[in-house]
Amino acid sequence: MIKRSLLALTLSAATLAGSACAVAGEEKPLRVGYVFAMANAPALIADKQGYYREEGLNVDLKALGDGPVIQQALAAGELDVAYAGTPPVYQWFSRGLQSRILAKVNYGQAAVIVDAKSPITDLQALKGKKLAGVKKGSGMDVLLRGYVLKEKAGLDPDKDLDIVDMPPGNMNAALERGIVDAAFSWEPFVSQSVLRGSSRILLDVNQALPQYPWYVVIALPKTLQERPDEVVKLLRAHRKAIAFLNEHPAESNRLIAEAFKLEAVQGTDGKIIAPQAIVAQARTRLGWSADLQASDIQFIQRLMDYSHDLGFIDTTLKTEQIVDTSYLEKAAH
Structure with a gap:
């Protein structure tokens, strides 16, 4: 009887420990890095407007200097998802860090x-x-x-x-x-x-090159395998942020100017031009969209071909190896 009680207590303790681990696993933040550039505004907007929280996500958002730094952080296991320029993604893919491009962030810039x-x-x-x-x-x-x-x-x-x-x-x-x-x-x-x-x-x-894609959302195969639902939720928040940028230009221009600490500039006529006006001017050369169209995928192939021809990568890559739009499609529902 005592043995059975001990066994029951042991099993209960194991069940509780398992539950605690499951809860802890659910609360484990999704570590998202982004190149600190105006074109990556959707990452900031999703955070500031609470779209990650709306999707039930715990996101640890980190601003980093450039694409190679992002790739190094991914390779070191310090990030799960990233907003990065396309060329570093396929350059590192050719060296073995086989991230997948999941969605577009912006065009132009x-x-x-x-x-x-x-x-x-x-x-x-x-x-x-x-x-x-x-x-x-x-x-x-x-x-x-x-x-x-x-x-x-x-x-x-x-x-x-x-x-x-x-x-x-x-x-x-x-x-x-x-x-x-x-x-x-x-x-x-x-x-x-x-x-x-x-x-x-x-x-x-x-x-x-009208609406050529530049920054993209990428994830490691490990993240896609272990946390697919969170990736879909992140892409849903990404879509919401882009909708906000496109539907509320004045408000989003203010948020972008604040986030990037833009300073007013003085025009040739001596008039002071506000930070929001700088963002508005920038919008004449860049915009935001999540969807990867056939033309976007063709352009990514062009970039990979340029890199190969210029000697920056020694492998011939195809977009089918690196682009996966299935998570974005799930995020549309």
Whole structure:
């Protein structure tokens, strides 16, 4: 009798421990990282507007510097899901970190700018000039070298001009001081420079490639296997955030300006231009959408082909290996 009682107590304790573990498992936060860029506003909006909580999610949201840092955090097991540029995703995929692209975040954001008084009027005139860009092999560098320079301008990015690697936050000052002749930049830096009157746009990539996808939501296979329901809920919150951005531009512009600590700029007429106006200007070159259309997937394939042709990856990849829209489809219901 005593033995049975002890056995019953042991089983009860085990059941309670199992229940506690299950509860703890449910409360385990979904660790979400995002590149700290205006185009990734849906991650911030989902958090600020309470869309993650509405879906019953416990999200630990982390802002990180760039795509490679995001990939390193994923590889180290420090993140479950991320908002990142497409090229770092497939570059790391080719090295063994086989994340899946689940949804689109934004389209547009990049532009080539020159000094307002520059004699340069077309991309071909960049030959022999200095252009501010980012780290060779990075996502934006793939777009610059593969599309803007090789395909659009017919230039050899390694021989026909000097690409100067610098942080995007330094590009406007370098352009104003004549250190470089042009810059390949993105929002909000492009709009800040244009509104100040110190530069003009030589190429708006979103006009040349309407609604080209850039940032995407990605997840590790381990996350998809172990936490599929939470991934669907996250994508549902992502859809809600994008709807808010598109349906409430004034309010979302204010939230974005606050989140990215944008400062007012002074125009050529001396008038002060508010931070929200910078975001509104940026919206003329970027926007938000969750759905991965056939054209988006084709563009991702183009990026992968550019990277292969430029020697940044030595594997030929196909989008079927890396894109999985099934979770986004579930999030639509």
